[in-house]
Amino acid sequence: MRILVTGGAGFIGSEYVRMLLGVPGGSAEGVPGWEPSRVTVLDALTYSGNLANLAVVADDPRLRFVQGDIRHAEVVDEVVAGQDVIVHFAAESHVDRSIAGAGPFVSTNVLGTQTLLDAALRHGVRRFVHVSTDEVYGSIADGSWTEDWPLAPNSPYSASKAGSDLLALAYHRTHGLDVVVTRCSNNYGPYQFPEKVIPLFVTNLLDGRTVPLYGDGGNVRDWLHVHDHCRGVAMVQQGGRAGEVYHIGGGTELTNKELTGRLLRACGADWDRVTPVPDRKGHDRRYSLDITKIHNELGYAPTITLDDGLAATVAWYRDNRSWWEPLRKAPAE
Numbered sequence: 001m002r003i004l005v006t007g008g009a010g011f012i013g014s015e016y017v018r019m020l021l022g023v024p025g026g027s028a029e030g031v032p033g034w035e036p037s038r039v040t041v042l043d044a045l046t047y048s049g050n051l052a053n054l055a056v057v058a059d060d061p062r063l064r065f066v067q068g069d070i071r072h073a074e075v076v077d078e079v080v081a082g083q084d085v086i087v088h089f090a091a092e093s094h095v096d097r098s099i100a101g102a103g104p105f106v107s108t109n110v111l112g113t114q115t116l117l118d119a120a121l122r123h124g125v126r127r128f129v130h131v132s133t134d135e136v137y138g139s140i141a142d143g144s145w146t147e148d149w150p151l152a153p154n155s156p157y158s159a160s161k162a163g164s165d166l167l168a169l170a171y172h173r174t175h176g177l178d179v180v181v182t183r184c185s186n187n188y189g190p191y192q193f194p195e196k197v198i199p200l201f202v203t204n205l206l207d208g209r210t211v212p213l214y215g216d217g218g219n220v221r222d223w224l225h226v227h228d229h230c231r232g233v234a235m236v237q238q239g240g241r242a243g244e245v246y247h248i249g250g251g252t253e254l255t256n257k258e259l260t261g262r263l264l265r266a267c268g269a270d271w272d273r274v275t276p277v278p279d280r281k282g283h284d285r286r287y288s289l290d291i292t293k294i295h296n297e298l299g300y301a302p303t304i305t306l307d308d309g310l311a312a313t314v315a316w317y318r319d320n321r322s323w324w325e326p327l328r329k330a331p332a333e
């Protein structure tokens, strides 16, 4: 099978590529119908894309890397030709950056996705997996969202992801393109750019610095290890029904304050290292996904507990300073 992974040099996309190529400890064994693949990565290498994320598979002859932008129709057309499946991770992904400037979010997440969908249609791609997020639903006080819940995004990031998510589904309904959409909760794990809360806090604590806690720290997120996210995407790629949305989650719900407490303990630090900062504008209070559908239809359940996953993640950042130190020094774009 020939698979195009967009955004394959980012945090989650690179985990998917390592999994597709069967890196020890990261393989997709146990995903029904799984077969080795030829993998093309299309990635613009923005500030969050990093070839070091693919270093362990760089010499694999089944991998081809193309540096290119999903908004550029010519590059996209050349890369999409001959692919069986597209798994679409490429996006501007950081909510705070979308508050500072929404332009790149709309152009990459919405127009870039449309450019890919058009190319998929033109070249008869057999399946288009669109990787979306639980943030498209907005915020939920009690209970959990099911896949038929109305979308009500609150940040420019989540609004642009909702636009691309709905466009992908529209290409199924309008053109009959085989599209499946996944909506996942918050991911953590190795190779996550150190602007996101877990790697930001861990790398600050490892460096003896303080960590910024938004508002009252009461915002709730469901934390899922990136490998469990990618296993879910692989199951949907293999067995999901065309035109359907699947939730991937089922990690552990924690307030930001509880998460901070766990990270402080894991890094051997105290609460005097926490600096309260004003809340993020439009900050969603709580996300929560119902994962009954993917569990019943595809047999999905997460495999990595938060305790094990966080311990391994902190250990990874402790052991891989050479990966994150240059990124901490990069000027903000």
Ligand SMILES: NC(=O)c1ccc[n+]([C@@H]2O[C@H](COP(=O)([O-])OP(=O)(O)OC[C@H]3O[C@@H](n4cnc5c(N)ncnc54)[C@H](O)[C@@H]3O)[C@@H](O)[C@H]2O)c1
Pocket: 006, 007, 008, 009, 010, 011, 012, 013, 042, 043, 044, 045, 046, 047, 048, 049, 050, 068, 069, 070, 071, 088, 089, 090, 091, 092, 093, 094, 108, 112, 131, 132, 133, 134, 161, 183, 184, 185, 186, 187, 188, 193
């Ligand atoms: N991180 C999470 O917790 C989470 C949760 C649910 C869904 N998602 C979704 O998963 C996907 C991947 O997220 P991530 O956390 O790995 O993000 P990331 O920022 O680490 O990676 C994004 C990748 O996309 C590439 N990219 C950005 N703009 C591009 C463009 N115009 N053309 C080509 N490549 C481009 C970047 O270079 C980078 O390699 C995104 O679609 C995101 O919305 C993320």
